[in-house]
Amino acid sequence: MKYWLAGAAVAVFAGAAWTVMAATPQETVDQRIAGMKGLGGNLQAAAKAVTPAEVQAKLGAAIAFAETIPTLFPKGTGIGDKGVTKTRALQEIWAKPAEFKAASDALVNALKAANAAAGDKAKLDAAFGEVRKSCGGCHTPFRGPEIE
Amino acid sequence: MSPLRWLLVLVLLGGAGILAWLMLPLRAAVDIPPGMSSEEPGMAERGAYLVRAAGCVSCHWDRKGRGKPFAGGRQLITPFGVFVAPNISGDTRSGIGAWSDEEFVRALIHGQGVHGEELYPVFPYTTYTRMTVEDALAIKAYLVSLAPVPAGNEGHDLSFPFSWRALLKGWKLLYFSGEPLPYDPNRSSTWNRGRYLVDALGHCGECHTPRGDFGQMDEKRYLQGNPHGPDGWKIPALVGPRSQLAEWSVEEIEEYLNSGAKPDFDSAQGPMAEVIEDSSKHLTEEDQNAIALYLKSLNRR
Numbered sequence: 488m489k490y491w492l493a494g495a496a497v498a499v500f501a502g503a504a505w506t507v508m509a510a511t512p513q514e515t516v517d518q519r520i521a522g523m524k525g526l527g528g529n530l531q532a533a534a535k536a537v538t539p540a541e542v543q544a545k546l547g548a549a550i551a552f553a554e555t556i557p558t559l560f561p562k563g564t565g566i567g568d569k570g571v572t573k574t575r576a577l578q579e580i581w582a583k584p585a586e587f588k589a590a591s592d593a594l595v596n597a598l599k600a601a602n603a604a605a606g607d608k609a610k611l612d613a614a615f616g617e618v619r620k621s622c623g624g625c626h627t628p629f630r631g632p633e634i635e
Numbered sequence: 636m637s638p639l640r641w642l643l644v645l646v647l648l649g650g651a652g653i654l655a656w657l658m659l660p661l662r663a664a665v666d667i668p669p670g671m672s673s674e675e676p677g678m679a680e681r682g683a684y685l686v687r688a689a690g691c692v693s694c695h696w697d698r699k700g701r702g703k704p705f706a707g708g709r710q711l712i713t714p715f716g717v718f719v720a721p722n723i724s725g726d727t728r729s730g731i732g733a734w735s736d737e738e739f740v741r742a743l744i745h746g747q748g749v750h751g752e753e754l755y756p757v758f759p760y761t762t763y764t765r766m767t768v769e770d771a772l773a774i775k776a777y778l779v780s781l782a783p784v785p786a787g788n789e790g791h792d793l794s795f796p797f798s799w800r801a802l803l804k805g806w807k808l809l810y811f812s813g814e815p816l817p818y819d820p821n822r823s824s825t826w827n828r829g830r831y832l833v834d835a836l837g838h839c840g841e842c843h844t845p846r847g848d849f850g851q852m853d854e855k856r857y858l859q860g861n862p863h864g865p866d867g868w869k870i871p872a873l874v875g876p877r878s879q880l881a882e883w884s885v886e887e888i889e890e891y892l893n894s895g896a897k898p899d900f901d902s903a904q905g906p907m908a909e910v911i912e913d914s915s916k917h918l919t920e921e922d923q924n925a926i927a928l929y930l931k932s933l934n935r936r
Contacts, residue, residue: 526900527899527900527901528899530899530900531898531899531900534900615900618900619894619896619900619902622900622901622902623895623902623904626901626902626904627902627904627908630904632866632867632868632869632905633868633869633905634867634868634869
């Protein structure tokens with residue numbers, strides 16, 4: 488049983504790694520952009536949701552995505568990298584991996600706090616404020632200008 | 636003389652005339668109503684708020700080089716070369732401390748410097764020209780009320796022929812029309828206030844409107860977004876088919892002006908983050924509301 492579980496885990500990780508590896512750099516970027524847009528949509532919906540269950544459903548999806556953020560930035564998918572035509576990812580992401588990881592962890596933590604606050608309007612609003620801060624906390628140092 | 640010679644004389648005279656017109660400073664007439672002055676009591680206090688609304692400090696402050704606010708020195712990189720924002724503090728030598736009311740209004744509303752020289756439209760007098768004379772004088776009152784900062788004004792580093800300032804007279808003839816913003820009696824006073832904040836003080840169009848070959852704003856596509864904005868940023872549309880503001884509520888626009896938070900939890904960055912930090916978040920709730928209402932009115936579909 489143990490071996491079977493370990494094997495399955497290895498297979499899942501290998502599969503995840505393979506999908507990232509197999510995509511071209513621009514495809515990785517495009518997936519990332521789509522994921523971020525989805526995250527924004529979920530957060531907007533969570534902020535407008537009325538019942539705690541709705542809030543938690545949207546935040547649950549947001550957390551699941553947020554936890555994958557560090558894996559969405561493999562080396563070679565930033566501004567100026569070969570095969571990348573459209574991205575705002577600054578090279579600082581790979582120059583300061585610890586800071587980048589901390590910034591993305593901050594988002595996950597803020598989202599979990601918001602999830603726990605569902606049902607308490609005042610607490611939830613404050614928690615959403617922290618979520619917003621964490622978005623800016625990564626975009627300001629690690630995202631470059633929008634260019635055409 | 637043969638007709639050919641006559642033609643030559645005419646061409647030479649015409650050329651000399653154009654040259655003289657370009658070279659000679661022709662100061663615009665400034666109309667300050669009698670009794671109105673930047674030295675009236677309360678003007679500096681009014682001006683403090685207007686300077687926020689007009690976002691003066693964002694350009695006239697070399698933040699990265701640790702300069703002082705309003706002392707200039709910030710470099711603005713454009714396709715025509717590098718402009719260096721001048722000192723607009725109250726220093727009498729390097730700033731505007733020695734300027735008369737008339738000279739200040741002439742700069743802000745007519746785009747001419749103290750020596751009658753034409754100013755480059757990187758200074759948004761193209762928009763400030765819609766400001767009232769009274770507001771312009773209040774801005775001066777505030778600027779000279781601050782501690783004067785002596786700071787040398789570095790020259791611009793422009794490519795030829797843009798380095799030839801005299802040509803601006805031709806540019807202004809083509810692209811500059813100094814007209815105050817009319818009050819629209821068919822709209823609410825809030826809407827009119829919003830328009831004044833957006834189209835005169837806030838000079839939103841200077842970044843959000845695309846520009847033509849000579850740097851002029853493309854008035855036909857007013858506020859429709861500019862793919863080549865400051866520091867390489869793509870500036871989004873506030874009006875027209877590519878504008879997202881139709882989907883934003885009035886409250887969401889207010890929140891954005893106040894904190895930079897977008898409805899999708901993203902936040903303002905780059906030049907707009909500066910605008911929010913230096914200008915829009917300091918506005919009263921009424922003024923933020925007026926801007927939001929005015930922008931929404933431009934997005935009815």
